[in-house]
Amino acid sequence: MDQTWQSLKGQFLMAMPGLADPNFYQSVTCLSEHNPKGAMGIVVTRIHPEVNAKMIFDELRLPASAGAIKIPVHIGGPVHMNELFVLHGAPLVWEGSMMITEDLALSNSRDILEAIASGHGPEAFIIALGCAGWGPGQLESEIRSNTWINGPYSEEIAFRIEAERRWEAAMQMIGIDPALLSDTAGHA
Template identity: 30%
Template sequence: MCTMTEVSSLTGRLLVATPALADPNFDRAVVLLLDHDEKGSLGVVLNRPTPVDVTDILEGWGRLAGAPGVVFQGGPVSLDSALGVAVIPGDEGTSPGTRKRTPALRDPVGFRRVHGAIGLVDLEAPPELLAPALGSLRIFAGYSGWGPGQLESELEDGAWYVVESEPGDVSSPDPERLWRAVLRRQRSELAMVATYPDDASLN
């Protein structure tokens, strides 16, 4: 049984789909958890770029979006809504290997810190207010959501690996390779999973 502390501690971490995960929505997905408590979980898939340019749907935000400057599919829920996730450079906010915040500068208007240097952007705010502070920005259509206890159940079933996030994960210039890259940097047997073939029958 998870305590409140254990549940909350997953906010800001990555869920990396295991090769055994059968849901096509999350095949080889890397999900950044933006919120995780006893009421449920919410995150965005970091490695599902779409062909749609940010400039086509959000005026003023396209020039702040990191390459590739396209909208990403954050998950199967509310695909008609947009979410902005950004990184403030030079402000990690947490010490390596800990969950404790280190002293940080005041967050800019329209930015709500989620974990370390990573936070949510208010897309209703004027882009020019945030432009000087943001190092990178990703726009997501939709999100990934789990009800109370649902994610914990999936974790028990071995559907996900839980690993630490890095600010660069949000703005990876090569999102299609992010699944392997995140696994490869782990100092454990997970690094070997990065070599798992796309077609399991080839193994």
């Protein structure tokens, strides 16, 4: 394995302005896995315009609290669009939870969905349909070609501020003013 290779698991991946793909334009993806075999993450900046959590709970026949209709469903990425993923903070004890960091996990088991439906799930969470995925070396190549920039994960950005403000906030967190970025890829 390349000695300079470094995992970005648990970090944010922010789209550079030149990334015109509508799945990722001005997006922030929380990388839940990154190893030499590829990478996977959940886009935290795209709210599904036609689906809310109550619709999902109804389809799964899960009794839901009245507030479930207000829980947005995110478009987690263009891969596995029919699968549900829950990116969440504590508690981290759900069946099949994949630990991302010591404070963040990705789950897609029925028990976490039941808990969220009844209002007893994690305090901080995102329900997403689909995920983002990259094959071996693909993400590294895209970063080298100035498609993405990575930065530290922030619970505040991932879960607390409005989805449409997350990209700008993540860029500012690493000292970049998005208004000053060029949308032309290249290297100096």
